[in-house]
Amino acid sequence: MALDDILxxxxxxxxxxxEVLQREFAGLRTGKASPALVENITAEVYGGSQMRIRELAGITSPEPRMLVIQPWDASTTSAIEKAIQKANIGLNPVVQGKVIRLVFPELSEERRKELVKVAHKMAEDSRIAIRHIRRDALEHIKKESKQGGVSEEDVEHAEKDLQKLHDTYIQKIDQHLVHKEKEIMTV
Known part of the structure; x- marks a missing residue:
């Protein structure tokens, strides 16, 4: 494998x-209603098959602190309700006919701080994953240099480029974290 391919x-x-971190952050509850919070929750429907809520219903946010879930098949309403309760996201679904409403209460200062800690943990897990990717790529580069056919200068350049990539993605993760923290702490 060529050094460029490794990079x-x-x-x-x-x-x-x-991308995974951004999806996790989207599912992290803030004071605002976001369809991303519930769209990936799976519900058991049609005799035991697991389906995501976004595949079973339309999810809208008519008000800043409310989500409305409209199942396309009315028979899945109770399964969706149970799945939301099981997901333990701190919201109680209210069924009104064929529609499920989720009202987001104001977050307490204590709960906001807990959510910030969760966001920090998610970001740290992502940083660790990026460090592992860098380590694996460095091992590949060293293997290539031992097998020959690659100059030491090329290996040095590849290692520098890999470090730049690492630094760039760590910085992006930090930016996402700062943005999410600000979003959580905004009342």
Missing amino acids: LEAEEKMMKTE
Whole structure:
């Protein structure tokens, strides 16, 4: 494998790590209603199959602190309600006919601080994943240099480029964390 391929693969993995963090942050509750909070919760419907809520219903946010879930099949309403309760996101679904409403209460200062800690943990897990990707790529680069056919200068350049990639993605994660922290703490 060429050094460029190793760097490309490492960058791809780092990008995916960043995307995962963004999805996790989207599911982290703030004071505002966000469909991302419930869309990936799975409900057991149609005799035991697991489906995401976004596959079973339309999710809208008519007000800043309310989500409305409209199942496409009325028979899935109670399964969706149970799944939301089981997900333990701190919201009680209210069923009104064929519609499920989720009202977001104001977050207490204590709960906001807990959510910030959760966000910090998610970000740290992502940083660790990026460090592992860098370590694996460095091992690949060293293997390539031992097998020959690659100059030491090329190896040095590849290592520097890998470090730049690492620093860039760590910085992006930190930026996402700062943004999410600000969003959580805004009343």
